Amino acid sequence: VIHTENISRRYKMGSEIINALKSVSISINFGEYVAFMGPSGSGKSTLMNIIGCLDTPSSGSYTLNKRDVSRLSEDELAQIRNKEIGFVFQTFNLLPRASSLDNVALPLIYAGYSKKERDAKAKKALEDVGLGDRYHHKPNELSGGQRQRVAVARALINSPSIILADEPTGNLDTKTSYEIMNLFAELHKKGNTIIMVTHEEDIANYAHRVVFMRDGNIERDDINENP
Amino acid sequence: VIHTENISRRYKMGSEIINALKSVSISINFGEYVAFMGPSGSGKSTLMNIIGCLDTPSSGSYTLNKRDVSRLSEDELAQIRNKEIGFVFQTFNLLPRASSLDNVALPLIYAGYSKKERDAKAKKALEDVGLGDRYHHKPNELSGGQRQRVAVARALINSPSIILADEPTGNLDTKTSYEIMNLFAELHKKGNTIIMVTHEEDIANYAHRVVFMRDGNIERDDINENP
Ligand SMILES: Nc1ncnc2c1ncn2[C@@H]1O[C@H](COP(=O)(O)OP(=O)(O)OP(=O)(O)O)[C@@H](O)[C@H]1O
Numbered sequence: 228v229i230h231t232e233n234i235s236r237r238y239k240m241g242s243e244i245i246n247a248l249k250s251v252s253i254s255i256n257f258g259e260y261v262a263f264m265g266p267s268g269s270g271k272s273t274l275m276n277i278i279g280c281l282d283t284p285s286s287g288s289y290t291l292n293k294r295d296v297s298r299l300s301e302d303e304l305a306q307i308r309n310k311e312i313g314f315v316f317q318t319f320n321l322l323p324r325a326s327s328l329d330n331v332a333l334p335l336i337y338a339g340y341s342k343k344e345r346d347a348k349a350k351k352a353l354e355d356v357g358l359g360d361r362y363h364h365k366p367n368e369l370s371g372g373q374r375q376r377v378a379v380a381r382a383l384i385n386s387p388s389i390i391l392a393d394e395p396t397g398n399l400d401t402k403t404s405y406e407i408m409n410l411f412a413e414l415h416k417k418g419n420t421i422i423m424v425t426h427e428e429d430i431a432n433y434a435h436r437v438v439f440m441r442d443g444n445i446e447r448d449d450i451n452e453n454p
Numbered sequence: 455v456i457h458t459e460n461i462s463r464r465y466k467m468g469s470e471i472i473n474a475l476k477s478v479s480i481s482i483n484f485g486e487y488v489a490f491m492g493p494s495g496s497g498k499s500t501l502m503n504i505i506g507c508l509d510t511p512s513s514g515s516y517t518l519n520k521r522d523v524s525r526l527s528e529d530e531l532a533q534i535r536n537k538e539i540g541f542v543f544q545t546f547n548l549l550p551r552a553s554s555l556d557n558v559a560l561p562l563i564y565a566g567y568s569k570k571e572r573d574a575k576a577k578k579a580l581e582d583v584g585l586g587d588r589y590h591h592k593p594n595e596l597s598g599g600q601r602q603r604v605a606v607a608r609a610l611i612n613s614p615s616i617i618l619a620d621e622p623t624g625n626l627d628t629k630t631s632y633e634i635m636n637l638f639a640e641l642h643k644k645g646n647t648i649i650m651v652t653h654e655e656d657i658a659n660y661a662h663r664v665v666f667m668r669d670g671n672i673e674r675d676d677i678n679e680n681p
């Protein structure tokens with residue numbers, strides 16, 4: 228479903244050029260569960276943003292569901308981002324003045340649900356991540372790990388077929404991390420595609436395939452025999 | 455040097471009261487290296503903020519260096535925060551429009567250094583965390599782990615005697631985490647006090663003492679025989 232060929236992403240900084248991605252070619256099929264690992268700064272989030280249609284490569288091609296993403300209009304891209312992809316950002320990106328309930332319900336507005344339906348679905352999503360008693364709280368009234376879980380709940384609320392999770396357990400204790408991993412495992416069983424960045428091997432081991440990045444390139448692509 | 459007695463911290467939310475800390479009594483001596491662990495929402499960051507003089511308890515007492523913190527003026531507290539304590543925040547709290555160099559140099563302005571001295575010290579601090587080639591970058595031009603390292607460099611720049619680090623390696627790969635842990639180990643050898651929150655056991659094992667929190671209380675306080 229996801230196919231990139233020789234993707235690069237450059238940033239110009241004054242007279243310097245930063246090659247965040249150099250030449251990344253990867254194919255991910257429907258229903259796969261892939262973990263990306265690699266050193267800080269190796270390009271993982273940059274690749275996730277391109278796959279999630281939030282950023283455009285400087286060169287190379289990206290095909291999603293057989294469509295050349297560079298040929299899609301802004302509307303078509305927005306449609307994909309809202310309906311087909313759920314994104315857990317490394318820095319959460321929650322609305323600071325909205326409650327967890329409203330933050331989680333946000334993607335449902337695009338999906339056309341009524342306020343009553345949105346609130347019911349959002350409450351359920353927050354219960355699924357153990358935050359049923361925190362839905363009035365705004366982000367600054369939550370712990371770091373609670374904000375992370377609100378970001379996870381928001382990414383999953385539209386039941387997207389592709390979940391992109393950038394460090395989904397970076398601020399969570401072991402037990403809470405396993406609860407999130409069980410959520411992902413359930414979604415994977417239903418046939419969804421899961422792509423996750425993590426620096427923790429225990430978390431990467433839930434995936435069926437682990438891709439290692441280094442310096443803007445893919446260094447290794449391994450099958451996990453015992454997820 | 456740090457002594458809290460029956461510290462509580464309550465938040466009023468409408469008709470509900472959240473007991474972020476219930477009754478926390480702890481003593482930490484000069485030169486100790488303590489790790490705090492515990493479930494998401496158990497009160498770790500709340501306790502760190504009180505210890506770091508960024509927040510006041512709802513009840514109970516906090517003595518720092520034999521001084522009753524509740525008796526200190528705003529100026530005296532600001533002095534302590536700038537000179538004696540270095541804080542790595544769970545959410546980094548960098549100035550979004552400043553470069554990493556200026557972010558790291560910020561605490562030095564209070565210390566009275568000239569611009570030339572501040573820039574030299576800040577460059578060295580960034581090199582120590584592997585970001586010598588990133589000092590022009592603003593936070594949104596850095597990866598998650600790079601921002602985390604800028605936050606670490608900023609906390610250490612004034613050579614504070616007490617380092618409070620809330621999840622300092624949450625976004626870092628193994629190798630980079632060890633580099634940060636080596637930095638902390640060096641500071642500890644020089645006699646500084648290190649208090650760190652982490653959810654990773656490998657990281658907690660660098661400390662000499664591990665305190666477990668649960669539901670706003672201290673559950674366990676163990677000595678680590680083999681740091
Ligand atoms: N401003 C606030 N208003 C209401 N409740 C709050 C506020 N800030 C924190 N809390 C609550 O206090 C509790 C403790 O929060 P704290 O940030 O100390 O947890 P933590 O142990 O650091 O968690 P994590 O590991 O997820 O970072 C949480 O349940 C949180 O929802």
Ligand SMILES: Nc1ncnc2c1ncn2[C@@H]1O[C@H](COP(=O)(O)OP(=O)(O)OP(=O)(O)O)[C@@H](O)[C@H]1O
Pocket residue numbers: 238240245246247265266267268269270271272273274317588591594595596597598599600625626627
């Ligand atoms: N807007 C930008 N301008 C310049 N350089 C950038 C920009 N955004 C990212 N970079 C650089 O691109 C590289 C890759 O960044 P990226 O965020 O993809 O890394 P990462 O693998 O996710 O790292 P981490 O594990 O620390 O989150 C980094 O070296 C970073 O400094």
Ligand SMILES: [Mg+2]
Pocket residue numbers: 271272273317393597598599
């Ligand atoms: Mg990243």
Ligand SMILES: [Mg+2]
Pocket residue numbers: 370371372498499500544620
């Ligand atoms: Mg916290």
